[in-house]
Amino acid sequence: MKIGELARQSGLSVHTIRYYEKIGLLPYASRDLSSQRDYDASILSWIAFLRRLKTTGMPIRDMLRYAALRERGSGTEAERRALLKAHRDRVRAQVTELQASLLALDAKIAGYAAPQETSQQTCQERIDDAAHSGRGREPARARQARAR
């Protein structure tokens, strides 16, 4: 499988695949006669796993640690396992945090009365949301910077 095909099948861009190889996330791919990368389909499951790590928020430098252990092969299982366990714990904590935030968001949304369903405006400011409590400050100041 050449790089374009792998890109199609894996969902990574060709650029990203080469980038991943360069930094060591993907093993150095063997090249054919004209030095084009030739991939085995088995790489797909590794990429899928990398995607899992990525979507769960693992930084690349940690994926690199795992990838290096994998490259080293057997004898590194305990370490890989420990790495994943630590990551799993972080993900669990993150899920817990997100769930708490969901409750907070639900409450906040409920605070903004229903839009058509019941009434138009009720007790929004009871939840918090009081931006204008201060004195008359500079009204028309430029005050934008980046904010693209």
Added chain:
Amino acid sequence: MKIGELARQSGLSVHTIRYYEKIGLLPYASRDLSSQRDYDASILSWIAFLRRLKTTGMPIRDMLRYAALRERGSGTEAERRALLKAHRDRVRAQVTELQASLLALDAKIAGYAAPQETSQQTCQERIDDAAHSGRGREPARARQARAR
């Protein structure tokens, strides 16, 4: 409250507070005689809310939209509500995805036998993890780039 105190109480750095004001996430703070920012304690709940949005992965440009609506005051409730609902849906989807990933991680970890508890090395490679399946590729290539 001066900026240093707000930094202490909010957990943001002084630099970040000024940055947030500059881009419009925090309202322009009134200044005292020597043009030092003077904050009302009520800003703390707004910062706490911003933190919620941030920890749930909302990009700053979206927080800016919300902040702008808040600044405009009443009449923007429906829009704010819609914004939060859309965000909540994304967070929910993310939680679902993370939970699926947790299952995958659990399975992967289980694949790496127990470290002391049962045996030392069992059926790791059945799960996937076969880095070395190819031909003899360049063994000692430089191949590091960034990877800080």
Added chain:
DNA sequence: CCTTGACTTCGAGTGCGCTCGAACCTGTAG
């Protein structure tokens, strides 16, 4: 009077994870 420390503005720098473009090579189809 002088130091200290907290504040001010401004613009530049950082770390991450890509993303892109330039310049070049190669195999196949028309």
Added chain:
DNA sequence: CTACAGGTTCGAGCGCACTCGAAGTCAAGG
């Protein structure tokens, strides 16, 4: 033969969200 679709390497650039440093102001304490 030529065009073209793919591939190659290399280094530069980008978007995000800060983070920092320089140079200056100001009020209170010794």
